[in-house]
Amino acid sequence: MVAEPTVQELRALVAEFQPQKGHVMPALHKVQETYGYISRAAIEAVARQLNTTPALVYGTVSFYSDFRTHKPAATEISWCSGPACRVLGGDRIRDAIQHTLELPLGGQTPDHSVGLHMGQCNGTCSEAPQVWVNGAVVGNLTVSSAISLARELKGQV
C-alpha cells in the first residue's frame, strides 16, 4: 500500500481501461489493489475514464462486499460465515470475537490496527471453524482459542 494518490496518479492508473468493454470492475480492482481501497477521487477518476458517471460507478462499488471505500486496518480478520464452520460452532466464535474486539462485522478499531469482516466460504472446510488473518487461514478454532487470538491481536495478552 502507498500514500494517498493524487488525481493525476489515479487517472494514470486507470488510463488503460475503456468504456463499454466490461472494464468497470477491472478498473476498480486495480485501484483497490494499488491503494487498498477505493476513494471518492478514485470513483471520479474511473467514471471519467470510462465515460460514465460517479453515481453509476459508486452504485457498482457499493453493491459488492469486497470493494472497500475506506482504508483497511493493519490486521484484517475475516470470519468465515460458511455452513461447515457454522455447524461446528462458527456463530459462537463470531459473537465471542466481536465482543472481545468490541467491533461489528465491517468495523475497525479506532486506531485502525484491527478490522473485522464477514468472509465467505472458499472450501477449506477441513479447517472449520476458521478465520483468516490477513488472508492466512487460522483454523480448527474453538471459542476459547478464538477469544485468545482476538485478545492477542488487540494487544491484551
Place this chain on the structure above:
Amino acid sequence: MNARLLTLTSDAKAAWASEQASGRVRINVCLDTSSVAQGAEKTIAAMRAAITARSLNAEVGIVGTWGFCWMEPTVTVRSAAGTRTVLYANVTADRVDEFLQKVVIEGVDIPELALGVVDGLASREIPLLTDHPFMKGQIRRVMENCGRIDPESIDHYIAHQGYEGFGKALEMDAEAIVKEMLDSGLGGRAGGGFPAGRKWDFLRSATTSPRYLVCNADEGDPGAWVNRVLMEGDPHIIIEGMLIAALAAHADEGYIYIRYEYPLAFARMQKAVEQARAKGLIGKDILGTGRDFELIVFLGAGSYVCGEETGLINSIDGYRGMPRIKPPFPAQAGLWNKPTNVNNVESYANAPMILRNGAAWWSSVSTAKEKGTKMFTFSGSVNWAGCVEIPFGPTVREALEQYSGGMREGKIYKGFQPGGPLSGVVSGGLDLTLTLDPYREKGMFLGGGGLVFFDESVCVLDMCMFFVAFCEDESCGRCTTCHGGTQRAVEILRRIQAGGGRDGDIENFNSLVKTLVWSNCFHGQFAMTTIKTALKEFAAEFHEHIVEKRCRAGVCHGLIQYNVRSQTDSQLPAAVAICPTNAIAEERGQFTVNDGLCIRCDACREVAPNAMEVRDRFAARHAAAAAAAGG
C-alpha cells in the same frame, strides 16, 4: 486433425516423456487453496531447500488436488526409474527432512503416510490408490488430470490428450457438435440439469452478432468447491470446453467469471488463457483455421446473486450485479444485449471428453437418468471434507459413510443440506440418491455439488436463521418480496430464538413462503426454501421453540441460560478469565453468571466443562407442565 495441433501434441508428449525419463525422483506437491491452508507452500519451500542443500537427486513440482482435501498437503513421489508413483498425505514442512531421507536417499516407502500406489505395483503395506475406501466407486473423468499434471503447464495438459476434443470439433460443423452434446445427455452441472447442447443450439440459432460465451465460475454456494478444484487443478479443460462451445455456437468472445474468494483459481485461469493464446489456441486465426475466439478471465467482487446468469452479465457489464427480468433470455440479449450462453465450469469441462470419446462412451457410466459423472464436495460435522467425482446415483448414506468418513466423534447425525442456501434442509434422508429428482419432489434441488452434513448439536432454527440471513444479506434489492420478505423472516426467527415465539408465527412463515415465490429471480424465489423444508422436516422443533420455549440443541439464546455448577472446580478461574463479556463474577464468595451480560458463546464450558453448565431457561415451567400432564 489440424496439422499445427498435431505438432503441439507431439512436442508436448516428447517433453513429457523426457521429464519422466529425468532419472530423478519426482515429487509433486498439491498446491491449491485447501493445501495452502494446511501448509503446502511451506512444504514446497522446505523440500526445495533440502534438495539443494543436500544435492539430492530429486525435483519438486506442483499439481492440483486428488480430492483428499482434509489431509493436505498431499504429495506424489515417482521413483527415479519412473516406474512407480505413490501418493502420501499430511506431508507438512516439519516432516520434510525425514520424508526426503526415506523416499529419496533410502528409496523406501513410508507406509504410515501413504494413501496408495498411483502407478506401478502395490506392495504388502501400500495398496493401490484405487482400492482406498475414499476412491472406490469414484470415476475420475473431469478430474482425471487433477493430481497428475502441473496445472500451470499447458504442455502437461496437451500431453494428456488435451485439446484433442477441440481438434475433433474443428473438423465438425456446428450442428454435428451440438448433436454430439445432445446425444451425450450432458445436463447443466450447476443443478438445473438443462441440456447443455440445447443451450448451445439456442446461441447457434441467434440472428445477431457478436455472440458471447460465459463460464459461470462464481461458485457462491458456501460448502461447495468443486469448480475451484477444477480451476486450480486442470484449468485448460475448461478453456478447451469453451473453445468447443465457441465452435458449436459461432461465438466470438468468452468470459470466465470467477468469484473474488478464489484468487488462486483466478491466477491459474489467467495463466492458462495466456498460455493457450501463446500456442495459437485463442485469439485471431486459431491454429491457422481462420476462426477467432477471445477469452477473458473476469474477477467478481463478492456477491452471491452474481451466480445468477443475468446478475453475472450485469456484473461484467459494469453495473450492480442485479439479476434482470426475463425474457429476454441471455440467448437473445445477454452481455451488451447481444446473444450470450452461460454454462457452469463443470458443464464446459465435460465437453472435451464427449468430443474425444463420443457421446455413447460418455453417457455409459451412470445408471441414473442423469448421465455422466458429477463432482461433489462434502463437509460439516463429518470427519473428512473432500472432493469426489462419482456417477450420479449413490445414496447420501454412501456419501456420508464412504466419502466423508462418517460423523465426527460424539456427533449424532441429524440431516444434511444439499445445494447451498437456496436449497433447503433434509431430516435424515440417508437413503435419498444423489440425483436431481428426489430433491425436486421436495421443492428443493441438488445444486452444484456441495453437501453439508449436520448433527444433533445444531438447532434447525439456527440453520434457518443462517441461510435466510445469508439470503437477506445477498438480496440485490430489486423485489420487495425478496429483500423485504427475507428481512421479515429474519425478524421472526430472531424473536423466536429470543424466546418470543407466538401464535401465528408458522402462518407468517407460510405466507412468506407463498409471497417470495413471486420474486423475479431464483434468489428470491428460493430464499424461503430452508424454512419451507424445515417446517416439514423438523416440525417438532418449531413447535418446541415457539410454544414450549425449548431449544433441544441448547443453541437459541433466549431459551438457554449459563450457570455455575461447581463453585469449587479447579477450572472455574479459567472460565472467569476466558469470558469475553466478564459475565462470570464473584459476589459474597459465590460465582454467578450475569445473564444480561452472557452472550452464550460457550467458551466457559469449553475451558471448564465441570464448572459450567448450560440449562433450559424455562426448566421450572417445563417441569410444572410435565407434572401437570402426569397428574
